[in-house]
Amino acid sequence: MPFSIFCYQELVAKSIESSDLNFSRYGDTFFEVVFVGGRTQPGTVKPEEGDRHPYSMLDCVAQRETILPFVLYIQKTLRRRPFLIKNLENVMRKFLQSLEFFEENERKKLAIFTALAFSQKLSGLPPETVFQPLLKDNLVAKGIVLSFITEFFKEYLKENTLDDLIALLKKGKMEDNLLDFFPSAKRSSEALSEHFIKEGLTSLVEYNEKKMFEVKLKEIKSTLTTMINDEAAIPEVIETVKQQVKDAKFPDLEVIRMLWDVLMEAVQWSGKNQQQNSNAALRQVKAWAELLNAFCTSGRLELELIYKVQTQCYEDAKLMKLFPEIIRTLYDQDVLAEDTVLLWFRKGSNQKGRQSFVKALEPFVKWLEEAEEEE
Template structure:
């Protein structure tokens, strides 16, 4: 006679169930469902850090490494970094949790001063910790650091400066993305020059050991493009405010000002070329010449450059309007036709000799780079001369000592008839 197991036999769609069996939950499930107690975590962490000499950095790094074996760093990542950066757990609003706990034995806020040499050892300890527990990097740059920076207006000046130096080092060492700086672009932080003062110190610290190109790359990867938002709203409309700020004697970061100007000019160049090509196209909706000139004058003002630097942008934009799909034997005619139409656009920006030479050199480089129109160079110059855009003096100066090195011999040879004509015309005027 066979024995029957204890339990309920399945009937229909009912699943079998064992009675009296206790299923044990996995450790991960138990941990995730456990009560969130950051204060308990803090007190346990303090025990690992107590008794270590204030500047024994290796001992702090070892203690934090060891604490990770028993404390739940993954669950308490935010409180962990708040303790190690500002010295305690932050409550909503940026104040410390008020439960009578002392400041952390180890924190960037507890550094002797805001000097680089006093802050860097703390960041180096954080780097060792993150290298050991790689999962900590993501919450640091996506959560904790943003949360700390959004309350930077609540800190004393020295504490704020320590945080700025530490932030620069964390970005430089790859512990956090420069995207954390976008938090400072909120209006309540930008007012009273608080945000831009913080950024000044971040940039200055970063550039101690790295180049401006390296800093620019970090900012670009972090999506920090509009630096105007670090300034108070009342200052954002001031002409060239970013470059003039960083170039000032008080800030003393001319390399930052130079980079910003070059970047602005590149952005404005791209905008000008694209928009101008659309405005002067042969479509019926093409803009009027006064409208085009007004647009270009506004762009030149925004770029903060003179006509001699802006004329190459105009030339490139005008060439966008040429129909480059025509046959090779018709291309020269298409280019000259476009130029005859556009001489009134170029003329207001070519009133000086420097601007005219700049335009000629832009055309030289353009024809040198595109062999389809390399033979058209003399006729292009003649068209612009007839359209009162460039003068005979500008062409003669270019031929004598102003030409670019690229294809110089070829272009001078091709322009000999035009140059000879202009020289003879000059001589006739002198005799009269």
């Protein structure tokens, strides 16, 4: 069947090429014939009564093998007559805005066609043409858009990577708005994850969760940075951050990493004066130790803080020699327990600069061990 359609369309393409049809005037009609087999009636997506084209996209089986020939046929036509892309846009926009008037199986065919059109990089078809018309309130509310876009995603990802899909969504200005495809009653991250996992689109769920995480992280960091710069009272800062972390369901390990990043970013660093930088960093640690202490509520989180300090001291030249002093300060301020420091010293798993940092921390560890023996 696909082969016969393809051969037939080859003959039609050659016939059209040699004809004197007025495409400038009847471009929309041409694509309507390709899609539904005839010129559509005003205000509908149904073809007018009378003779219909024997092969139309909506008359074939809803699968890639039967729909791809139509995409390739249109692609060849557009190469010969590039100006027809505007007519294709017009017809696709019209059909996508009228999805409710198509049968469910017909909508699936349109979704597969659209996915294949982008997979084959159909000449000049802008993603906005597809995604923006879908956002009609009545179509979204009925779940029609979600069903369509799900079929689109599934078909597109058969031949393309998730990065390709995200790039396409960005061009269509939809990469941050996946929830807009969902009815308002289901417009939540949980509903999105549940739906796409059920449909086998786990990679899309992982992308969205990562995106949401980045957005929430940015919001929390922005709030904390503002409060630090405004010299807000530490108890107020703790309460605010705890509430945001709770609302965002933020992992506790990520909270520790985020707190340290923001505190260090808020330091007024000197260009070349190493001593000034050292003093500024240690002042910041002492000033905000209460904040760190409020979130380092277990040995596991304390160890994560040491790993974070270790990584930054390894990667930032101006902090390279400060590692033992920062750890000592965090210990003195009751942020780090003795057992945590000793655990890192003896069995720490972060290898970034570990050998030199262990050596630098030896005097402090020796002091801890001697104090422990005396007790």
